[in-house]
Amino acid sequence: MDFTYTQDQKSFRDAVRAAFMVEATPDVVREGWEHASGVAPALEALIAEQGLTALSVPEVFGGLGLSDTDWALLTQEFGYYAVPDALLTTSYPAACLIRELPDAANRQQAWLPALSEGRLSVAVGHPLSPLVGDADSADLLLLWHEDEVHAVWRADVDITPVASVDPSRRLCRVSWNPSSASRVADAGAGRELWQRLADRMALAIAGEQLGLTQRVLDLAIDYTAQRKQFGKPIGSFQAVKHLLADVAVKGEFAKPVFNRAAYALEHGHPNAGAYVSHARLACGDAAWLAARNGIQVHGAIGYTWECDLQIFMKRIWALESAWGDAAYHKARVADWVLADGAAGPGVTFA
Amino acid sequence: MDLNYTPAQQAFRAQVRAWMRENVPGELPDYDTWEGFEAHRAWERKLGDSGWGMVTWPEALGGRGCDLIEWLIFEEEYYAAGAPLRLNQNGIFLLGPTLMEFGTDAQKARFLPRMARCDDMWAQAWSEPGAGSDMAAIRTTAYRDGNHYVINGQKTWSTRARWADWIFGLFRTEQGSQRHHGLSYLLVPLDLPGITVRPIRQLNGLAGFAEIFFDEVRVPVDNRLGDEGEGWAVAMATAGFERGLMLRSPARYQATARRLAALYHAHPDAARRDPALRDRVAAALAATEAYALSTYRTVSQLQAGGRIGPEASTSKIFWSELDLALHEAALAILGKEAELDTPEARRWMEGFMFAQAGPIYAGSNEIQRNIIAERMLGLPR
Structure with a gap:
């Protein structure tokens, strides 16, 4: 029984963090808003340089073959630096979906080495998130059709962008015609593949939400420590302290829920889906409160375009209902905790 | 990350479960009544005699040498079996770990085995009428007189002090000291001359806590936990166990x-x-x-x-x-x-x-x- 991450996992996280700190500054995120893809080109290159695109790709295809607990610390860094989702989706949930495709050695051979090297970007469309993120910049789209998995190239679909409150996000309506040629997994195999994909997307978002919570907290701490009113830093006032302490409490208690979900997904635990939903609710609540209390302690400056807080708040608001809204995740949690024998001492790791 | 129990941990769980199944009593009267207190104390003694009083302590001190994961497993099986609330919880969960960290070998040997069997029932004595949330405002003094401290003052909100044999708390041992300086952590038997315990009825009508008055109460210096004047640091360790883990x-x-x-x-x-x-x-x-x-x-x-x-x-x-x-x-x-x-x-x-x-x-x-x-x-x- 051990909830801690390995030294390797922490070292890799530290390396990614060091790179993002320098290369994924708020200015770089804002620069991405001016690009069609929503991502500054330098940032796109950085993801491959850091080896992130190789992380989920099996070793036989030139990757590292790692999984959900290895990503768990990294998705938090994506959130902390508000790195656009496009870069995460390809490297993690989409790469996992491709590697799990049954009887698809040829396609895996064609796609995974390219994905690993940062030469193939992938978008994913599923009824839980009917607007496909980054479809307009992806090379390949993996799309749901009646539980089947279809793979189509961008040139073969019609794409209509739909603006999001978060200028880094590129959501698209995608029109396309499924065919037997585009089908890469039938409904029998697809059902499970899609469930894992959706859980992985939700888990990745939960990690981002944890990172976003910490970022907003850090911005709020910095601001309230230097902003003075009544002759003192406003961070010395209890009313301000308690708003931020409440965020810290929610964040602390979301972390182990998130860790457990990552572990369960990686090991195929039968309750993994419910655990992921629990993580989404816990991490989402923490992030939502961070945004609310974060802008409150910033005062009027937090309500400006200039203030970097907006980058993180808008990501929090946008992610709240992505890949499963509250109704979806609450229903999965309720079905789990209200089932016979699910509540009580000793059930946690049964 | 590994979120599985080892076979040894699973075996430990089975062992606790079997013992609880055999031994857990039916519902006991509330432990804030005399009858309930005696019934709970008898249960604590049974636990202690079977090595279940506080499983994380070494066997030589009345425990079982378990690690904290095993302690969590023990707690799960304890509550799953519907066993009574722990009468001596402030002793075993708060003072116990603090003694393990700051106590001398002699103090551990003197107090822990008796605590594990509830031979000594312990209560906390932190709060005072003028020191609640502001605990550093403690005024109860303990001046040094040779090999004794002499205590004068008042403590309050002391949970289960009405039934307790001992209290642990902070006292101002350095005359004129301020705030968290000059405090010492003392262990005080409640049967000493000069001590008056007055029960206070709680919201449920029972006398679940008490105030304690000290009038020239002489306590041996050996009853001090940690160094003289360093009581605040020792108390913060107790508070950490209280807030963060064991209580x-x-x-x-x-x-x-x-x-x-x-x-x-x-x-x-x-x-x-x-x-x-x-x-x-x-x-x-x-x-x-x-x-x-x-x-x-x-x-x-x-x-x-x-x-x-x-x-x-x-x-x-x-x-x-x-x-x-x-x-x-x-x-x-x-x-x-x-x-x-x-x-x-x-x-x-x-x-x-x-x-x-x-x-x-x-x-x-x-x-x-x-x-x-x-x-x-x-x-x-």
């Missing part, structure tokens, strides 16, 4: 959660009439799981060489609010029956009343938020 193991709330789930299923009409109820119950049950996960995480970090820091304060806020949420959800299900003296409603109402105390004792939640803001987040004082 409120998740199993206690999981037992309440199990009862809440059963109550919810037994009242389908309540959920039909209030569609928000299902969400509320599910949220409380999920939060209970979050607390369990968090405790395992804390224990993992301790086993990897970490220490309990200011994040213990997040834990205290979480468990106290969780206890309220569980009981409030139950009262909402019971509806009009909640106020009545029926066996089911009474138990929930008593738990609900006790839950009111959670955000107040062990350092009020407002104080915890200050600690989080200043020591965890680094906001200015």
Whole structure:
């Protein structure tokens, strides 16, 4: 029984963090808003340089073959630096979906080495998130059709962008015609593949939400420590302290829920889906409160375009209902905790 | 990360379960009555005689040499079996770990085995009439006279002091010292001349705590835990165990959660009439799981060489609010029956009343938020 991450996992996280700190500054995120893809080109290159695109790709295809607990610390860094989702989706949930495709050695051979090297970007469309993120910049789209998995190239679909409150996000309506040629997994195999994909997307978002919570907290701490009113830093006032302490409490208690979900997904635990939903609710609540209390302690400056807080708040608001809204995740949690024998001492790791 | 029990841990669980099945008594009278106190003390003695008094202590000191994961397993099986609340909880969960960290070998040998059997029943003595949330405002003095301290003053809100044999607390040993300087952590038998214990009735009508008056009470210097004048640091360690880990193991709330789930299923009409109820119950049950996960995480970090820091304060806020949420959800299900003296409603109402105390004792939640803001987040004082 051990909830801690390995030294390797922490070292890799530290390396990614060091790179993002320098290369994924708020200015770089804002620069991405001016690009069609929503991502500054330098940032796109950085993801491959850091080896992130190789992380989920099996070793036989030139990757590292790692999984959900290895990503768990990294998705938090994506959130902390508000790195656009496009870069995460390809490297993690989409790469996992491709590697799990049954009887698809040829396609895996064609796609995974390219994905690993940062030469193939992938978008994913599923009824839980009917607007496909980054479809307009992806090379390949993996799309749901009646539980089947279809793979189509961008040139073969019609794409209509739909603006999001978060200028880094590129959501698209995608029109396309499924065919037997585009089908890469039938409904029998697809059902499970899609469930894992959706859980992985939700888990990745939960990690981002944890990172976003910490970022907003850090911005709020910095601001309230230097902003003075009544002759003192406003961070010395209890009313301000308690708003931020409440965020810290929610964040602390979301972390182990998130860790457990990552572990369960990686090991195929039968309750993994419910655990992921629990993580989404816990991490989402923490992030939502961070945004609310974060802008409150910033005062009027937090309500400006200039203030970097907006980058993180808008990501929090946008992610709240992505890949499963509250109704979806609450229903999965309720079905789990209200089932016979699910509540009580000793059930946690049964 | 490895979220599985080892075969040895599973075997330990089976061992605890078997013993509890054989030995757990039926429901005992409330431990804040004489009858209940005696019944609970007899149960504690049985636990202690069988090595279950405090499993994390070494065998030589009345324990079983278990690690903290095994302690969590023990707690789970203890509450799953419906065993009584721990009469000596402030001793075994708060003073015990503090003694393990700061006590001399002689002190450990003197106090821990007796504590494990509840031969000595312990109460806390921190608060004073003028020192509640502001604990550093303690005024009760203990001046040095040769090999003794001589105590004068008053302590209050001392839980179960009416039944206790000993208290542990902070006393001002350096004359004229201010705030958290000049305090010492003393262990005081309550049968010494000059001590008066006056019970105070709690919200439920029972005398669950007491005030204690000291008039020239002579305590041997050997009863000091840690160095003279360094009591604050020792007390903070106790507070860390209280807030962060031992006092409120998740199993206690999981037992309440199990009862809440059963109550919810037994009242389908309540959920039909209030569609928000299902969400509320599910949220409380999920939060209970979050607390369990968090405790395992804390224990993992301790086993990897970490220490309990200011994040213990997040834990205290979480468990106290969780206890309220569980009981409030139950009262909402019971509806009009909640106020009545029926066996089911009474138990929930008593738990609900006790839950009111959670955000107040062990350092009020407002104080915890200050600690989080200043020591965890680094906001200015």
